[in-house]
Amino acid sequence: MRNDTTSPISAHVEMAERFAAHNYAPLPVVIAEGDGAWVTDVTGRRYLDCLAGYSAMNFGHRHPRIVAAAREQLERLTLISRAFHHDQFGPFCAELVDLTRTAGFAGDTMVLPMNTGAEAVETALKVARKWGYERKGVPDGRASVIVASGNFHGRTLTIVSFSDDPDAHDHFGPYTPGFRRVPYGDAAAIEAAIDETTVAVLLEPIQGEAGVIVPPRGYLAEVRRLCTERGVLLLADEIQSGLGRTGTTFACELEGVVPDLLILGKALGGGILPVSAVVGDASVLGVLRPGQHGSTFGGNPLACAVGRAVVDLLRDGTYQARARELGVILHARLRELVGRGLREVRGVGLWAGIDVDPTLGSGRDVCAALADRGVLAKDTHGSTIRLSPPLVVERADLEWAVDQLADVLATARRRGLSAASLSNH
Numbered sequence: 001m002r003n004d005t006t007s008p009i010s011a012h013v014e015m016a017e018r019f020a021a022h023n024y025a026p027l028p029v030v031i032a033e034g035d036g037a038w039v040t041d042v043t044g045r046r047y048l049d050c051l052a053g054y055s056a057m058n059f060g061h062r063h064p065r066i067v068a069a070a071r072e073q074l075e076r077l078t079l080i081s082r083a084f085h086h087d088q089f090g091p092f093c094a095e096l097v098d099l100t101r102t103a104g105f106a107g108d109t110m111v112l113p114m115n116t117g118a119e120a121v122e123t124a125l126k127v128a129r130k131w132g133y134e135r136k137g138v139p140d141g142r143a144s145v146i147v148a149s150g151n152f153h154g155r156t157l158t159i160v161s162f163s164d165d166p167d168a169h170d171h172f173g174p175y176t177p178g179f180r181r182v183p184y185g186d187a188a189a190i191e192a193a194i195d196e197t198t199v200a201v202l203l204e205p206i207q208g209e210a211g212v213i214v215p216p217r218g219y220l221a222e223v224r225r226l227c228t229e230r231g232v233l234l235l236a237d238e239i240q241s242g243l244g245r246t247g248t249t250f251a252c253e254l255e256g257v258v259p260d261l262l263i264l265g266k267a268l269g270g271g272i273l274p275v276s277a278v279v280g281d282a283s284v285l286g287v288l289r290p291g292q293h294g295s296t297f298g299g300n301p302l303a304c305a306v307g308r309a310v311v312d313l314l315r316d317g318t319y320q321a322r323a324r325e326l327g328v329i330l331h332a333r334l335r336e337l338v339g340r341g342l343r344e345v346r347g348v349g350l351w352a353g354i355d356v357d358p359t360l361g362s363g364r365d366v367c368a369a370l371a372d373r374g375v376l377a378k379d380t381h382g383s384t385i386r387l388s389p390p391l392v393v394e395r396a397d398l399e400w401a402v403d404q405l406a407d408v409l410a411t412a413r414r415r416g417l418s419a420a421s422l423s424n425h
């Protein structure tokens, strides 16, 4: 990467390192503008954004229809609190419910809007516990929730309590009890873990942070069957997998599964502000009565206006189709690199987890070399990189990004990754 100490890039990086907590280790790229799938740094250099804010930017940077909705709302009303109604709230909830109809939600479906993804996961867990005590008859204080190994559901104390990632988990105790972790992708393990205290199974239909892990075919459908049979709620965390990424509106649709609670976030905020939501039937979400849960900012007018624009973009299936069609191209191109620097390629739609041959270097080394070539991507664990470009990416740009990856891997195989990273300069 560029290490010239007098560059505007190093000035920004140094300021961030001096004054901001080091809870991330960003690549030394300083972005100033974004447009669609492309961003521009403080020196005017352009990059194709193949991370897309961990799928928060599914519709690209500054999508004109989302920006227009936000602008219009900024001129009218931004916050009033849930103490009163406002004119964006009902329409947002109704339109989001309508979007879930395509995924099989029927009956009295309702929405509980929150802000961040972690808050929505916490909301779903609170609802599941309350449902367990009030509807299922679990003795008070004994509810348990089954979660999967390799899970990522956010960063709150309760959520990190059941993470098996040592970085996310360690030294943040004492931990919230009431969670049982079983191997991901193993429905029999869930069946064995269910007992009379089990109120819910919480899963990502495809695990994002773990490296875009797609479970075996039939897994979700089998978990759905088990949950129904044993009277346990299925909570689907679609914060990263939902809203078009996999080529369907929700990843659960890939197996025709309707969860009891659908947890949304990231792209729901249109890349403008945090908007999350829990969607579920009145028989479950209805356990919350006034005063029992809330958020000052959840469901605010600006968030609802932006969320309505996002829902509207997803209505006719155009973006889902793009993710599906471009995803076929992306995966075909990536599979050609297996044995040529990649060990494995996983994923669905415009979402890929790739394992780089660890003898070539770390995922971060590859991401640094990609950034040198104008492609932004993010490593997750070790040698795994996640690719999740905005759904608005052009086919030629997507293929160009894979060309850059192929070039980085080819150079690394000849001369090592440090050479691959420097070869552009």
Ligand SMILES: *Cc1c(COP(=O)(O)O)cnc(C)c1O
Binding pocket: 054, 115, 116, 117, 118, 119, 121, 152, 153, 154, 155, 204, 208, 209, 237, 238, 239, 240, 241, 265, 266, 274
């Ligand atoms: C990002 C993410 C979260 C947490 O969302 P935040 O908005 O960062 O709190 C939860 N679950 C999944 C699957 C995610 O990808």
